Amino acid sequence: MRKIQTALPPMNALRTFAVAGRRLNFRAAAEELHVSQGAVAQQIRLLEQHLGQALFTRLPRGVALTSRGAIYHAEVSRAFDILRDATGQLNESDDSLTISVTPTFAAKLLIQSLPSLNTAFPGIKIRTIATVEVIDFDRDQVDIAVRETCPPFPAAHEAQLLFRQDFILVGSPHLLNDLPLPLTSDTVRNLPLLHDSYEHWQTYFRTTDRLPGPVFNQISLAIDAALAGQGLAIVSRAFVQSDLNAGRLIDAGSAGGASVRDYYLVRKKSQRARPMLDVVWSWCLDTFSEG
Secondary structure (H helix, E strand, O other): OOOOOOOOOOHHHHHHHHHHHHHOOHHHHHHHHOOOHHHHHHHHHHHHHHHOOOOEEEOOOOEEEOHHHHHHHHHHHHHHHHHHHHHHHHHHOOOEEEEEEOHHHHHHHHHHHHHHHHHHOOOOEEEEEEOOOOOOOOOOOOOEEEEEEOOOOOOOEEEEEEEOOOEEEEEOHHHHOOOOOOOOHHHHHOOOEOEOOOOHHHHHHOOOOOOOOOEOOOHHHHHHHHHOOOOEEEEEHHHHHHHHHHOOOEEEEEOOOOOOOEEEEEEEOOOOOOHHHHHHHHHHHHHHOOO
């Protein structure tokens, strides 16, 4: 009779198994865990030896869980979820929240609005991460995210539309001077153009040719250059509305075209109440939502 193993396996092996069982590919699991594919295979072998049975069936491409492996994976994953929830509850005790937003959203909308959040809820501590990278709420310990994206969303996520993108041409009063508005495409061709990574000007002129003008890797930098009078930029209206209201920038006309990606507020669905997260979630909707 096979000896029943009751001692807990090594935690690192269990963590590797949880990821590998979810990805069903050792290479993908290795990338997520930031280790080599060989290290993943070694941890799985260690776990299988500890348990005395195979957990995976090796396939030409990837792996599949055995029937017992699938049952074990479901329970191991549930155990890690419990640990993450417990850690989250512990971290919540210091009234801190982590918000992950795009760099332009951070620079042009969030930072200038944080004083009102601190005034309304002085006990909340906000940690901001500015990135366009796709996030894993658990791995990255993020509570709320703002992303330029589009439906459908994963079943485990809750998403609310903040605003749809309305792309316009903007320039400083110094640059546009007394030019008649809205600008015609012929007039635009004679002005310096500011580019970002979205290639809006190629869409505007319906060309694939490289157009002259400086290129910035962030929309916020192109906006700053427009504010400095260095050229004309195509931007989403939401990011420059305060500059338009203050007269620092001028709306020179529509850039045309509809975006398939808009800005959404996203969080992971949770079975337990999280009052502080709900407060900040509602504040974000009230502050940044267009409607």
